[in-house]
Amino acid sequence: MPNSTANRLATFVERLLGAPLPIAVRTWDGERVGPEGPTVVLKNRRALRRLLYAPGELGLARAYVSGDLDVEGDLTEGFRRIWALTRAGELRRVQLAPRDWAGAAGLAARLGVLGLPSKPPEEEARLTGVLHSLRRDRSAIAHHYDLSNAFYQLLLDDSMAYSSGYWTSEEPGYGLAQAQHDKLELICRKLGLRPGMRLLDVGCGWGSLLVHAAKHHGVRAVGVTLSAQQVQHVRARLKQHDLEDRVEVRQQDYRELTDAPFDAVASVEMGEHVGEENYPTYTNTLFRMLNPAGRLVLQQMSRGRAGDTAPGGGAFIERYIAPDMTMRPLSRTLGHLETAGFEIRDVHALREHYVTTVREWAETLEFHWAEAVALVGEVEARVWRLYLVGGALAFEENRMGVDQILAVRPTETGGSGLPATREWA
Helix, strand or coil, X not given: CCCCHHHHHHHHHHHHHCCCCCCEEECCCCCEECCCCCEEEECCHHXXXXXXXXXXXXXXXXXHHHCCEEEECCHHHHHHHHHHHHHCCCCCCCCCCHHHHHHHHHHHHHHCCCCCCCCCCCCCCCCCCCCCCHHHHHHHHHHHHCCCHHHHHHHCCCCCCCCCCCCCCXXXXXXXXXXXXXXXXXXXXXXXXXXXXEEEEECCCCCHHXXXXXXXXXXXXXXXXXXXXXXXXXXXXXXXXXXXXXXXXXXXXXXXXXXXXXXXXXXXXXHHHCCCCCHHHHHHXXXXXXXXXXXXXXXXXXXXXXXXXXXXXXXXXXXXXXXCCCCCCHHHHHHHHHHHCCEEEEEEECHHHHHHHHHHHHHHHHHCHHHHHHHHCHHHHHHHHHHHHHHHHHHHCCCCEEEEEEEXXXXXXXXXXXXXXXXXX
16 A cells, blocks of 8 residues: 555655665554565554664664564574675665654654654663773673573573584584584693693683683683673582682682783683773783793684774664673784784684574574573563574674684793694694
C-alpha cells in the first residue's frame, strides 16, 4: 500500500541513506516492504521514537535489546547486507541535516510516534570519573566481566578461555574446547615455559592460562585481574586442581605490579582496555616485569588504520559491552612495544580463528537461550546475541583483527635467548 506506515518509512529512509533498503521492514500494523531475506520488525511506535532521538547504531541497538525492534530471519545476513553497502560507499553515515530533521519530525507526527525520549535500557554502561583512572577502569571491567560467572560458564568451554581459539584441525569431533587447549599450548610454547619458571598473566580472566601452564608446564604463576568475580572463580579452580601452592591470583591493576622479575609474561586480550594514553605505561610495565631474555606473548585485537573513527568498536560496543575500550592498529601496538624496549620476534594473525570461535559462542548462546535469559535477563541476553553476531562478522570482513605478538626483553649485550628456528610453530 503506497500510503502504509512501512512505505512511508521506506521512502524516508532510502532518501536519507541514499540507497535502497538493504533489508526488509515490517511495521506494527503488519505491512512489509523491502527485499527478500531478513526483515526488521518494528513492534511498536517506541522503536521509531528511539531512532528519532538517537539516529544510527545507538538507536537501533537500544530498540533491539529492549525488544521494541526484532529481526526475522538470519541476523548475520542482515548485518552482512548493510556492511556490503558501506564498503561500496553507497551508505552514508546517518547525519540528519535541518531539512532531514524537519522531514523526520513531520513523518513522526503523522505516524503518532512523537513524545518524550524513551529511557535507555538499564544495561547501558554509565561510568563516571577520569578516563582510565584506577577507579573508572575497575568500573569498566566490572560492567563486562562481573556480569555473572554462571553466564560465562554457560557460554564458554570448560577452560573458561574468553579469547580467540586456535583451530588446528577440521576432523569431526574437534571443537571449541580443543581449539582453546591448542591456543593455550601455543602460548606456552612461544613463551618457552619449563618447570620452575615464573609466569605473570596480566588480565588473567577466569584462569585458563594459569591453570594450563601450571598443570602442563610446571610453572609457578601470578595472575592479575580487576574483576572480583574472576578472582573468586580462579581461586575455586586452583583449589579444585590442587594448585594453590603454585599459582596466585590477585584483584590488582597492572599499574600496581611491583614483584618483578618474571621469566615470562602473557597478556591475552587485555590491552584493549588500557586506553591509548596509558598504553606506554602498560608496555613499560610488561617490560619491567621481565628478566633479560624473558619472553612476552601479547594477544590483542586491532581495528582499522590510524585515525579510525571507532577505535572502541562503535556506539553499541562502547555503551553495552566494553566501555572505554580502545583497539588500535597493529602497527601502533608494535611501535609501543619497541619504544618500551622490546624486540618483536613474531606476529601471528588469528583473525579467521576468531570468526569460528565467536560463532561457536553464538551457537551456544542460542542453544541455551532460556538458561541465559534466566541468568542475566532478556535484555542482556539480546545484548549478547547482537554482540556475538556482529563481532563474528567484523572479524570475517577484516574490520577487526587479532594477533599474537611474541616479543623479548633483550639482554644488555642484545641477546634474545630465542632459538634460531620457530620451534613453537
